[in-house]
Amino acid sequence: MWARQNLSAADIDYSIWERDKLMLHQMSCLNQSCTFVVDVYKFRYAFASSNFVDLLGYDSRKIATLERQGDYLESRIHPDDQQQLQTLQIRLSQFIYSLPPEQRNDYSNIYSYRVRNTRQQYVRVISRLQVLEKDSTGKAWLILGSMDIAPNQKDSDQVDCTVLNLKNGQTFSPTLLTNPRIHLTQRELEILQLIQKGLLSKEIAYNLRISIHTVHIHRQNLLHKLGVQNSIEAINAGLELGVLS
Known part of the structure; x- marks a missing residue:
């Protein structure tokens, strides 16, 4: 490659x-x-x-x-x-x-x-x-x-x-690689992991030291890339892709 x-x-x-x-x-x-x-x-x-x-x-x-x-x-x-x-x-x-x-x-x-x-x-x-x-x-x-x-x-x-x-030490499973059309940025992965932990947008913004507006943009990008409608579906998709454990 x-x-x-x-x-x-x-x-x-x-x-x-x-x-x-x-x-x-x-x-x-x-x-x-x-x-x-x-x-x-x-x-x-x-x-x-x-x-x-x-x-x-x-x-x-x-x-x-x-x-x-x-x-x-x-x-x-x-x-x-x-x-x-x-x-x-x-x-x-x-x-x-x-x-x-x-x-x-x-x-x-x-x-x-x-x-x-x-x-x-x-x-x-x-x-x-x-x-x-x-x-x-x-x-x-x-x-x-x-x-x-x-x-x-x-x-x-x-x-x-x-x-x-x-x-950053993150690993990707082969299941993620089987679908090369879905590629999350490092920031999107971080936000998805925090969503999985149950954090709200305001809490995510505080943890990552970014504006809540930026968090909203990343969340919308996540939903679009994963082809889902809400956070629960995003978490399930992340588990299926192997980027969440």
Whole structure:
């Protein structure tokens, strides 16, 4: 999804990547996470830690030269999970690019799926993706990924996906992403959560330090986006979408 940005070489400083690469090598000695980096401008992997070899039994030569190995990491994913991942990534792309440009790099995408290990068995892993570096215009350039063996090795053919807002800690369930036409702003989400707690507009305005007029505008936008008539229906819609718990 990041590749849609049409990055320019004039906006990228590869000395930044050399610094980051040194840091990642040092970090891989301190923890067991399998770390990798994708260069969106070059549209290829730029780095993978040796932990892929130690933890999952990946080919050490291919990991050391991952930038020339194409889709080697993807080749270890269970074929049934691969299709689900592609579908989820399309939905994520629709979600991310419906947001204002200044908010598009604020999210971490977290997946749970199966990969083939050194014993040729499939194990469930947790994989996280987020922006590591941006170009001079603010577009995502280097994407940092990490992979760990999942604590819960449940017997399931379902790929799990969670989208985490790194600015405020909120998470979005896949049910929200299945309908990319409904996207609530951060303020609208805050107000919906306060409505769920039973606060009146005056109390919401006080808590968020905004005018009651602004609260009314956000409430009307909420009702319109969710296609509902009142606060009770808005809460139910929020629960169904997974933005309320």
